[in-house]
Amino acid sequence: MSTESPIDANRAAYYQRIAREQLAPLWESLHNLVPKSPQPRAVPAIWKYAQIRDLVMQAGALISAEEAVRRVLVMENPGLPGKSSVTPNLYAGLQLILPGEIAPSHRHTQSALRFIVEGNSAWTAVDGERTTMHPGDFIITPSWTWHDHGNPSTEEGGEPVIWLDGLDIPLLAQLDAGFAESYPEATQPLTRPEGDSLARYGHNMLPVRHTASDPTSPIFSYPYARSREALDTLYRNGELDAWDGVKLRYVNPATGGWPMPTMATFMQFLPQGFKGRTYRSTDSTVYCVVEGRGVAHIGDAQFAFEPHDVFVAPSWQPVRLDAEADSVLFSYSDRPVLAALNLLREARD
């Protein structure tokens, strides 16, 4: 015996009829489609480096960098299972390269960032220029530029190197805008000496005939030494925001904009004892701890953090950060996407 009312039955029959025409009644889903405020499926999450470092190293025995093309463990947000996504638009992974290995050259429309976690010997080559990686360096491989990575042999001073990869893979899947190519050789030819792009573009000067044809930064590597010095100087000079501590964003020196059009990157300093106030924002952020320790409060979650831990704050979740020791956090988010579409909202308590 059905308890369905005649009206309901009527509507159900109608819904079946229109479904055959690939039509659906908006009024049944309007509140879900147009919510009062963001309802992210992604959840706050943390990856404790102490817990996963061994797993990363084990991957080195399991598969070679060359076979894997990129030997990376992808961090999957528990709210987005099977999607290789740390937030709806962003991807995060830990990449391992062992002494004597190379990760072969390719390019794709996805933008990528590397944030170096441990090890000093590996290099990445981007668009004909090689850069040696050091912990804390922020390196970009812009959309559609050839890039490959390598590590000298143990004899030549190579040691295992691990970095955090940040990409906009899920965003480009959503946009159906992914293109990719492999380079015919394992490594691309080098056309410029190391340090060239930083010398050319990194000193608040630009070559007089340079014109920005592209929204991506002409600097490939932002060394940690300079970022750390900037944070220190500002802290000594009395800059301390109650929400952010001392927080800087990386900049494309040719435009003043973000280094890449889809991902923002930040570095911030929280002095020992800092108890941050609560903010929220419509961009989703991935943090990687460089130094120090503390607690991140994100939504209902509390995460104790230590060096190399990675944690994530979804859209519009309240976030506050406490530091138990002087701490430095790198972070990246999809802020440029929200900003470009006039959809960035922030609230600070």
Next chain:
Amino acid sequence: MSTESPIDANRAAYYQRIAREQLAPLWESLHNLVPKSPQPRAVPAIWKYAQIRDLVMQAGALISAEEAVRRVLVMENPGLPGKSSVTPNLYAGLQLILPGEIAPSHRHTQSALRFIVEGNSAWTAVDGERTTMHPGDFIITPSWTWHDHGNPSTEEGGEPVIWLDGLDIPLLAQLDAGFAESYPEATQPLTRPEGDSLARYGHNMLPVRHTASDPTSPIFSYPYARSREALDTLYRNGELDAWDGVKLRYVNPATGGWPMPTMATFMQFLPQGFKGRTYRSTDSTVYCVVEGRGVAHIGDAQFAFEPHDVFVAPSWQPVRLDAEADSVLFSYSDRPVLAALNLLREARD
């Protein structure tokens, strides 16, 4: 008896172990995550107006505009079932408003466009100004502006009115950037007379102290009469592109950019006998036929089109358009999103 090799078994065990830490091996999914070219799940599709108009009218008996808030049949792309999406980023629906009805006032961060299909009596009110709708008019309700719709009673000249709604609902869901509010009354107060925004901003002049605080167009309604005249004049003046026919884009007169930051809108004329050449683009496009008839070739599909039919071309699908009679097509796409992120690619054979 298992045929699994020791290596495979090894890897499988490892994959289980890392899965517990919310980690996944990139090398198993790299080719899917970083494809050689876009692999849209959305498919080419058409909604024949002759086949669905009755269903739209039946919705009028099923539920009132006020109860439904918006009485709309959503066009669901067959490749994106259950997602209320006509393309990954876009929503399309046919909205019906009967004489004497109102659709109550609300606002949301989703941007919306109305393209009027049939009927002349209804009005829409946007940000304190009411506009009467006529077939072929293109009307915007920008992000976070109050809007409501209504139709005079039959006695006052009301007739059933149907229009196509285009929104960026799926994009904002992906971005976790949706906010919404209902207005306390069914209709917002009117603060400016009809025609004010067009007089103020639509004559290639702007109020001397106007400053664009927002990327959305200050014009709410782009009347068909003017669009049609522009197409006609250009066609008479010899403009005919082998791919596009005569194709114009709607413009925000305060910036020269798109009327809204997430959706581009176009109107094009194809003369009788036009056999368009093939193009593809990374934006996904929804077409609505205004006049004429012809055939749209999209990927492997062929769609005969007539007035009011709606069809869709996903990213990177080859598209060519033939006209059997002088034809006018309105279309909208997510081009501004792709362009803002430097991800717009086009190819013309």
Next chain:
Amino acid sequence: MSTESPIDANRAAYYQRIAREQLAPLWESLHNLVPKSPQPRAVPAIWKYAQIRDLVMQAGALISAEEAVRRVLVMENPGLPGKSSVTPNLYAGLQLILPGEIAPSHRHTQSALRFIVEGNSAWTAVDGERTTMHPGDFIITPSWTWHDHGNPSTEEGGEPVIWLDGLDIPLLAQLDAGFAESYPEATQPLTRPEGDSLARYGHNMLPVRHTASDPTSPIFSYPYARSREALDTLYRNGELDAWDGVKLRYVNPATGGWPMPTMATFMQFLPQGFKGRTYRSTDSTVYCVVEGRGVAHIGDAQFAFEPHDVFVAPSWQPVRLDAEADSVLFSYSDRPVLAALNLLREARD
């Protein structure tokens, strides 16, 4: 017997010595070079059309349009004698073209505007497109575009036509940036029908593949009928600024910016009885009365104005406008120059 002190004598001798090295002592001129506020040499001035129209017509007997190249009486600011300047950066002149005449084609880096004063038969051709002139029309001949003017013979309906020319000649002299060329023929070939640019760019739509390579407006003619209608509608809709009345600026529809990079243009309506409040600005403005009559108070001057009178307000002079009948004023100024260099200041009492 000199009353000069030893210090003065000392300094005078020193000044002579350094003058031989092309050096001068800043401290003797600092206050003049860096004044407390603008000290324009240009003065408020008016040219009464009733007084000068006959002189303009007499020029027609004196020299042909073709011999003169441009048969124009230049309005010289009394504060800038011999400089062919109405303000430091701007030129103004009344141009006469008689039935059957042509003014031969040339181009120059100076930007020019025409504001039609009387007569309906003449045409101007800009960049391959001819436009018929009507009183109140605002027409541009952008930098480095070919342009020529003509008037049909009396038999073909030609009548004497007079317009106001506005150019940035003094600015380009200051910038040493003037280039010019004559076209090999008296008139350039026409490549597009009349009305093409307005149809293409004037309806809040743009050709889909148009890219603005240039800061100048792609519309050549802004007809008075449309400007007047916009003013009327806004006035009926309650727009009335206590300083400006109803004031619109002309816009480049491809950018939302000024029609030309060096000159701003405005049209404003002052209803009968309007008593404007006082404002001042660092741009210098030339007004041309289209309709009505009233009084312009500029600095210490008071000018009764009638149709076709031209008057000028130098930088930072207090200006207020009274209307004794419904009045329409066209004006142009060097505002884009000041704005581009971050030097535009305004004060409204």
Next chain:
Amino acid sequence: MSTESPIDANRAAYYQRIAREQLAPLWESLHNLVPKSPQPRAVPAIWKYAQIRDLVMQAGALISAEEAVRRVLVMENPGLPGKSSVTPNLYAGLQLILPGEIAPSHRHTQSALRFIVEGNSAWTAVDGERTTMHPGDFIITPSWTWHDHGNPSTEEGGEPVIWLDGLDIPLLAQLDAGFAESYPEATQPLTRPEGDSLARYGHNMLPVRHTASDPTSPIFSYPYARSREALDTLYRNGELDAWDGVKLRYVNPATGGWPMPTMATFMQFLPQGFKGRTYRSTDSTVYCVVEGRGVAHIGDAQFAFEPHDVFVAPSWQPVRLDAEADSVLFSYSDRPVLAALNLLREARD
């Protein structure tokens, strides 16, 4: 007996008549007003430091920095006598500050740059931050920011310091846009420690909440050490333009644009034996030699140059530079003005 023809007499009488109405015949001056190419009155010129340094030092005995407000010898272009102008838009002067002196605080809409010539002890304070000057440093005092200069006493290590002042004084006079104020005290209060702006904005990072409200650079001092290192690295990396040598422009790191809206600044390296090719440009440029020696060919002039010499190239004059020793040249020009108004033209042979 007059040889004047009746036509000439006629015209002369007419010209007198119209002159009384402040009108002039365009056809008599058209070719001068609209020249085929730039006809600068400014001429190529050089100031040999060896010849004028003593005169600068003598000014120290003649007048105190405080009495002079700014103790500067102005370099007057021989083609622009009495105008305190080195080019039509630019001013150049050598400023001397002795140990124990201050130059009192003021601000003005004129933008200023300092390029340090000799001496290491003086400081300049801009907008609450003090910077110590070193030879080769490029320092800005943007429009409408308080600035003062000082030098410690001899006992505290002060030595005479000379720098080149570059300002846009003549441009602002032409634009009637000059405003100025004196600070009530001789020196403004310091609100930020030395080095703050460079730390904050100079490392390719920006404070996360910084928004550029202004087109001027937030960095006040661009130290020579960094500029020189950039030139060296690029030269070692094979950058050598046949016209420019290695040439960099200073950049506002918040926008990628010029440090100030009216003046461009450059630093270039010419290796020993460099024989530059010929170029010309519509901007007018002032050069100051930092290191090396060579010959500048400008128009018909040839100037042998040595350290601290200042020479000037007017608009559109052919320029080529030869280096007899490794040479470094600082230069500034009005390029941003030309570029903003779409009037920058360059030619390279």
